[in-house]
Amino acid sequence: MTDTHEPQDPTGDSRIQRVPDAILKTLNTFDAHTRRKQTCLACGYVGIMGIEDELHPWWLSWWCIALVTVFGSLFMGAGLVIGGILIGLRFFGEFDTLVLVCPNCEEAYEQD
Ligand SMILES: [Zn+2]
Numbered sequence: 001m002t003d004t005h006e007p008q009d010p011t012g013d014s015r016i017q018r019v020p021d022a023i024l025k026t027l028n029t030f031d032a033h034t035r036r037k038q039t040c041l042a043c044g045y046v047g048i049m050g051i052e053d054e055l056h057p058w059w060l061s062w063w064c065i066a067l068v069t070v071f072g073s074l075f076m077g078a079g080l081v082i083g084g085i086l087i088g089l090r091f092f093g094e095f096d097t098l099v100l101v102c103p104n105c106e107e108a109y110e111q112d
Helices: 021-027 062-075 079-092
Strands: 050-055 097-101 108-111
Touching: 062 079
Parallel strands: none
Antiparallel strands: 050 097, 097 108
């Protein structure tokens, strides 16, 4: 007999995939998580990952924004506008590099 029954899902909905407790526990140590599923290239884990850090490009760093704003105001009169745009890009742009951590093997990844 090769009749091996899968354990019945108590919710009765097989579309819901339970995340193993050990992985949930690791995921809960992160403040932020990916919205989409990621694949870990080290262990093959597929699912959401913890976000350890967000890296901004140098031209969106605070010192750069401050410099552009100050010098722009002094010499071009448009510094506040440019500074405002940079601040907007920093918060709403898609320029950040995320440092993802696999909850299964704790390998860290950078993702643009
Ligand atoms: Zn992994």
